[in-house]
Amino acid sequence: MDLPTARQGVERYRRWAGYALRYAVLLVVAGIVVFPIYMTVVNSLLSSTSIIAWPPELFPFDPQWDNFRKALDEVPLMRYMLNSLIMAGVIVIGQLVTSALAAYAFAFLRFPGRTFLFILFLSTLMVPWEVSIVPNFQTIQRLDWLDSYQALTVPFLATGLGTFLLRQHFLTIPQELRDAAAIDGYGHIRFLIFVVLPLSRAVLAALAVFGFLQAWNQYLWPLLVTNEENMRTVQIGLAALRGREVDTFNITMAATVISALPILIMLVLFQRQLVRGLTAGALKG
Amino acid sequence: MSRVVFDHVTKSFGDVVAVADLSLEVHDKEFLVLLGPSGCGKSTALRLVAGLEDPAEGNIIIGDRIVNNVEAKNRNVAMVFQNYALFPHMSVYDNMAFGLRMRRIPRRERDQKVLDAARMLGLQDLLRRRPGELSGGQRQRVALGRAIVRNPSVFLMDEPLSNLDAKLRVQTRRELVKLHRQLETTVIFVTHDQVEAMTMGARIAIIHEGALQQVGDPQEVYQHPANLFVASFIGSPAMNFFHSELRLHDDQLMAHSSGGRFPLSEEQARALAVLKEGKVIVGVRPEHILPDWEAEEGPEAGLDVVVDTVESMGHEQHVTFSAGDTTVVARLDAARSLQEGERLRLRIDRAHMHFFDPDSGQRIERE
Numbered sequence: 001m002d003l004p005t006a007r008q009g010v011e012r013y014r015r016w017a018g019y020a021l022r023y024a025v026l027l028v029v030a031g032i033v034v035f036p037i038y039m040t041v042v043n044s045l046l047s048s049t050s051i052i053a054w055p056p057e058l059f060p061f062d063p064q065w066d067n068f069r070k071a072l073d074e075v076p077l078m079r080y081m082l083n084s085l086i087m088a089g090v091i092v093i094g095q096l097v098t099s100a101l102a103a104y105a106f107a108f109l110r111f112p113g114r115t116f117l118f119i120l121f122l123s124t125l126m127v128p129w130e131v132s133i134v135p136n137f138q139t140i141q142r143l144d145w146l147d148s149y150q151a152l153t154v155p156f157l158a159t160g161l162g163t164f165l166l167r168q169h170f171l172t173i174p175q176e177l178r179d180a181a182a183i184d185g186y187g188h189i190r191f192l193i194f195v196v197l198p199l200s201r202a203v204l205a206a207l208a209v210f211g212f213l214q215a216w217n218q219y220l221w222p223l224l225v226t227n228e229e230n231m232r233t234v235q236i237g238l239a240a241l242r243g244r245e246v247d248t249f250n251i252t253m254a255a256t257v258i259s260a261l262p263i264l265i266m267l268v269l270f271q272r273q274l275v276r277g278l279t280a281g282a283l284k285g
Numbered sequence: 286m287s288r289v290v291f292d293h294v295t296k297s298f299g300d301v302v303a304v305a306d307l308s309l310e311v312h313d314k315e316f317l318v319l320l321g322p323s324g325c326g327k328s329t330a331l332r333l334v335a336g337l338e339d340p341a342e343g344n345i346i347i348g349d350r351i352v353n354n355v356e357a358k359n360r361n362v363a364m365v366f367q368n369y370a371l372f373p374h375m376s377v378y379d380n381m382a383f384g385l386r387m388r389r390i391p392r393r394e395r396d397q398k399v400l401d402a403a404r405m406l407g408l409q410d411l412l413r414r415r416p417g418e419l420s421g422g423q424r425q426r427v428a429l430g431r432a433i434v435r436n437p438s439v440f441l442m443d444e445p446l447s448n449l450d451a452k453l454r455v456q457t458r459r460e461l462v463k464l465h466r467q468l469e470t471t472v473i474f475v476t477h478d479q480v481e482a483m484t485m486g487a488r489i490a491i492i493h494e495g496a497l498q499q500v501g502d503p504q505e506v507y508q509h510p511a512n513l514f515v516a517s518f519i520g521s522p523a524m525n526f527f528h529s530e531l532r533l534h535d536d537q538l539m540a541h542s543s544g545g546r547f548p549l550s551e552e553q554a555r556a557l558a559v560l561k562e563g564k565v566i567v568g569v570r571p572e573h574i575l576p577d578w579e580a581e582e583g584p585e586a587g588l589d590v591v592v593d594t595v596e597s598m599g600h601e602q603h604v605t606f607s608a609g610d611t612t613v614v615a616r617l618d619a620a621r622s623l624q625e626g627e628r629l630r631l632r633i634d635r636a637h638m639h640f641f642d643p644d645s646g647q648r649i650e651r652e
Contacts (some may be wrong), residue, residue, distance in 0.1 A: 176370035180339050184384035185358030198374045249393070 002035050014128040028113060028152040040260075044068070044116055044253035051250045067254040071241075075254055081231055085262065087222070088215035094153065095211045096145060096204060099162030106163070107170035118167070124160040137224055151225040152233070153183045156215065162207050169203045170196060209270050287348055287438035287471045288313045289334055294343035296329055297520070303329040305495035306343070306603045316472045320479060320484030322518070326495035327475045331441050333388060334473060335364050347439060348525070363432035367444040369424045371416040371431075377403075380410040381430045402433040405467075422453045429461075433468065440465075440472040446481060458485055479519055482554050483507070491515050513646040516568050518638060522614040524602055527567040528643065531557060536549075540567050543609025550635060556649055565649070568639035571603065574615035577630040588613075592627045604629075 003080045023225070043051060043134060044067055045060035106118050136155050145151040173196060197204065222233040232240075238259060241252045289311040296304040296610055303326040311317045315619055319327040332338045336357030342352045346463040353359050363384075378399055385395045401489045403409045409581075411559050425445060432440060446454045462485055465472050476482055484491045485501045488619040491506060491514075499511035510516035527542035538554040540547040547567055549557065557565060574588075590606040590613075595621065604615045604623060615631060623629065640649040 140353040174368060175372065176366040176368055177372065179332075179335070180364065180366060180431075181369040181383075182337060183362065183364050184359045185336055195372055195374075199372075251576075 040253050040256055043105075043250055044257045045249050048248065048250060059118040064250065067250050069257065071251050071255040071258060073182070073240060074251060075255070076229065077234070077237060078201065079260060080232050080234040081259060081262065082257075083149075083152075083231060086149060086213050087218075088152040091215040092147065092208050092211045094157035095159045095162050096208060098158040099166050100165040100192065100200075100204075102158075103166035103170050106167045108188070108191075110195075115251045119158045121163050125164070133220070133224070138264050140166055140225055145225070147228045147231045149227050149231075152173065152222055152231075155197060155221070159211070165203060165207060166200065169200050170243060172197055174258070187271070203269055213263065288315075288346075289471060289473065290344075290346035291330065291333075292344040292346060293332075294333060294340045294345060296326075296333060296338060296341050299402075302326075302495050304333065304340075307492075307495070307497055309341075309490055309497055309500060311471060311473055314469050314471055315461070316474065316485060316487045318489045319344050319473060319475045319492055320347065320482040320486075320489050321477065321492035323431045323436070323477050324571040325492045327477075327492045328443055329495075330492070331364070331443055331473060331475050334439065335362055335441050336360050346456070360446050361437050362441055363435045363437035364441040364443065365425075365428045365432050365445045367447055369416070369445075369448075371424055371427055373416055375415070377408060377413065377414050377416070377419070377427050377430075377553075380416065380427055381412075381434050383431060385434045398434045399430075400435075402430040405433065405464075420631040421449055423524070424458065425449060425457065429464070433464075436469060440468075440470055442472065442474045444476055445474075446476070446545040454481075459485050459486065479521065482622065483519075491518065493518070505630075508580070509648065510568075510639065511648050513566065513568075513641050515605055516641065516648075520570055522571045524570050524615065524639070525611065525613045526641075527569070527608075527611060529567050531560065531563040531565060538564055538583075542611075544613065545608055545633075547633060547638065548635070552639070553640070559649060560642065562644075564643050566641040566643050567635050568641060570637065570639075571614045571616035572639040573634040574617075575632045575634060576615075576617050577632065588631045588633065590629050590631060592623050592625055592629055594625060595623050597622070 018091060040056075042058065042060050045063040045065070047062065047064050050057050050062075102121070106114060106121075140146060140151045143150075145154075174217055177195055178191060181195055186194065210284070217235060218233070219235045219239070223236050223239075226236070238252070238255055241248075241255055290582075291309045294304055294307045295302070305326075307330060319330060321327045327456070329338060332341055336352065337620070338535055344353055346352065347360055347362070365631060372383065375383070379593065381402060382395050385398060385567045386395065390398070399412070400409065403412060406429060408423070408426055408430060411419065413425060416427065420426065425448070437535045442461075445591055446457055446483045455480075458481060459573040461474075474481075474485060486503060488500055489506050490500045490501050493514045499506055499515045506515060506519055510519060510524075513526070527540070527544050527547070528552075529540035529547065532539050532541050534546075538557070539568040540549060588608055590608060592604055592606055593612075596605075596607045602617050602623065603647060604617055606613055606615070606629070617623070641647065642649055
């Protein structure tokens with residue numbers, strides 16, 4: 001056993017300093033990310049007078065829980081959230097189903113034109129959504145779907161990105177599993193349900209979270225296709241709240257916090273699932 | 286009846302012919318090994334029997350039924366894959382019961398079958414585990430178990446031992462042979478490992494570039510290889526070949542090569558009379574090259590050589606030397622340890638010389 005020498009002392013000091021620096025940077029970055037969210041929560045709890053005070057209050061010493069009730073009273077926030085939830089839910093389920101089926105075909109089936117079709121799928125990723133807004137709107141209008149859930153969901157039920165992601169993952173599933181299942185009498189659909197999808201839980205979860213966030217945060221499309229109050233989604237409702245007097249800003253913030261809750265809950269729930277799925281994938285094989 | 290017949294079967298992928306006009310009958314309850322280098326089409330042949338590929342030409346017959354248009358699941362075959370093809374998200378039990386579930390076998394019967402197979406394979410304590418928690422050997426047995434519970438009429442095994450380490454492979458080899466005896470089913474076993482083929486197969490079918498080269502029991506293919514490919518593929522170290530010309534010396538027919546002269550017996554001379562050009566390839570297995578301290582004086586071919594390298598195996602030594610333009614390996618006993626650079630006189634056992642037509646590569650033998 002050697003006694004700690006001066007050099008070891010220096011080493012230890014350097015390592016400690018390195019950690020300190022790293023965590024300092026992390027703290028600053030985390031602060032930058034979290035601060036706006038924090039301020040949203042703070043503002044949602046301030047009174048109408050303190051919200052316009054200068055310097056701004058950084059902590060709600062007198063929390064106004066009433067703000068949340070007011071937000072719920074002022075606009076049919078619950079109805080908006082329900083609409084958003086239905087829209088996002090249908091879109092997520094639709095995307096998972098169509099992507100899984102399309103990705104399965106691209107990954108496991110041999111058919112003429114497979115490469116061409118796949119490139120076609122990929123090319124839809126290069127076209128910005130805004131390009132197709134007008135024709136999509138005209139289609140929806142012609143179908144007489146304005147102010148309906150179909151209008152909010154149908155254009156988003158299929159996704160090139162989801163198909164691509166799932167296909168890439170399906171390709172990592174050995175062909176032998178398919179062969180073994182085929183000999184045991186499992187057709188394509190059963191193989192997809194009992195083997196491929198359970199093995200792709202992590203990717204499916206990621207895709208679901210991604211699709212849900214995107215759908216939940218949509219603004220332009222719901223604004224275009226809905227006019228009636230009871231078909232509005234939460235983002236549009238929030239925007240309507242925003243355009244008012246400055247001293248009701250706290251109410252808007254309260255509504256924002258409420259509308260962010262489902263996303264927050266979903267992330268917390270799915271985070272464990274995501275991490276578990278990812279580590280299971282990493283340890284396998 | 287669960288014989289398997291390939292009747293002039295051809296299968297190609299694009300321009301690559303994987304199986305070329307294969308005709309072969311696997312007898313009922315036989316353990317037949319398909320042997321060949323990787324990419325020779327043996328796995329494709331197996332997949333054709335399984336119903337995972339469709340033949341372009343010819344018929345696949347299982348029992349007395351042409352199964353070309355029968356789906357894989359209705360052929361009553363089970364397959365064991367090289368990488369085991371276990372479902373990683375299912376327990377050992379669920380993996381083994383996978384095929385039974387599909388057949389709507391009642392739960393109690395299913396449990397019984399899985400348990401029986403698990404006992405036979407020593408897996409009964411592992412049924413709740415996932416494949417990821419098992420060793421390679423255990424996974425391999427689960428794959429076997431999944432096949433056994435189905436009670437198939439034909440077992441198809443695609444290099445099931447090649448992912449095991451050497452020691453486990455030898456052990457599993459024996460277990461498989463025993464299992465075959467117990468189950469009394471037809472087994473078609475694909476491998477590129479000639480040791481596996483020789484030790485396990487009742488018969489070996491050697492395939493090269495999609496074409497069947499020879500079928501026979503291990504002794505037959507070893508002692509009477511049908512052509513140059515089989516001769517060079519079977520046996521380790523491989524057979525030595527001398528490109529020779531036939532010449533007469535004082536009424537004695539000799540095969541002349543740059544490595545030495547081999548006097549031929551009358552019988553051999555008669556057999557070689559079919560050769561028009563007078564050229565022949567003489568094949569000699571390494572164990573049929575004898576050191577002078579062992580060989581009796583006789584009309585054998587003698588080689589004076591300088592030892593190039595010596596590989597000692599303990600009980601024997603593999604001695605490499607050049608004879609003319611060929612490198613020759615001899616398998617000598619370990620009685621005398623040899624040094625590199627040592628001069629040596631070797632004899633070739635004339636009775637064990639093989640002759641091949643240099644043009645066709647076919648074996649020349651008197652009928």
